[in-house]
Amino acid sequence: MSLTNCKILTVPTKRIPTLSSKETLILQLLVQNGESYGLQLVAGSRRRLKRGTVYVTLGRMEEKGYIRSTLDATPGTTGGLPRRRYKPTPLGRRVLSVWTHAADQLRPEFAR
């Protein structure tokens, strides 16, 4: 095996970004509504997202780099813990766009 081949074969292949149905929904909601709280996403999802699980998906999406979160600077007049706001990253927007485009392209094929 040549040295070049060796190098090519040992280069770690980066995984292609994928979106689950929940991740797609969250990205769609964030792109439509802009920066949102977790509960707003749950409310806007028409029961497709649950308040017990939405933060698991949001955490995973943040690790993948699709969204970014920031803590509210002020906890509000009531005190308590500051809430977390989520917004899509440029990567998240691009992945959603490609994903939606691919799904639109493939849908007629599967509709037959």
Next chain:
Amino acid sequence: MRSGSRLRRWAGYLCSQRTMDQLIDPVIADLQHECAEADASGHTSNKYVALLRGYVAFWILLTLHVPQVWLIGRIQAFTAGDRPTLRPSLLAAALTTALVTASLVATPARQITRHGVDGAWLLVLLIPQSLPFSIPLTIYSGVVSGLKGRSLTTRLRTIVLIIGLTGTLASVGTMLWLIPASNQAFRVAIAGFPIAPGSAEVNPRSLRNEALVLKTKGRDEEAGHLLFAYHSRWAIAGAALVFALFGLAVATLRLRRAATTAMAVVGCVLYVSYFPEVAHARFAPLSNEPISLALAWLPNLLMTVTSIAFMSVRNEPTRP
């Protein structure tokens, strides 16, 4: 105290800072925010609904999703870091299981052909009796093949010891329930009519009681035989942990593969043949319980001491 503060404190004992930041705190913040909104609106019932929804969300998250996220993280970390270890380890373990099981099952399997009984189910019934030996040897070969030449981290050592402990628990379960039941089923199938269980087919407690009864009757030789069988069952069940430790020790030695294999074969043959040899010797002092106990646990003790001696020898890792 603000709603959810106590829940948050409990979760803080269990979860990492990252899990708290990503999962727990947002749920608690939502709960507190909704309660505050309900308070401001003056509707007490709304506050209770908000509390209930918040608590349900919190407990679902803590009991279902936090363990799931933790487990997935562990598995990903393991498969990413230890993939080179896993393949040779599983291969060697599978090969050893097949070889040991086949060699231990071969002798009694001859009876099947001799008696002309339909063999497939009887072969299955023979497999459990090979497990107390095949489990430790499988663990040993898996550990040595996977870890040979690698620098042993505390995490790898812990994983190996957990595997050893799990193997021991599996062996205990096999010895207590599986072997007596399968041995008896085998004997009945071979005989063709119901027969009383022999010493290998009773559970350990009955075996010990029988030995003590024989001893009071002065039948020391038979009592010793049964007493040694009783103690050796527990000793063999503990062998999985001992062999895991031994495998860990051999993996730390800078030896050639042939030397490691030779050491493994000699060690295993000596270990496996020791118990039947002592049991067949049928000498009277075995009826003395401390002697019987000591002789049954002697191989485990020797292997543990050898393992500690091997591990205390300083070896430079050859491969990170």
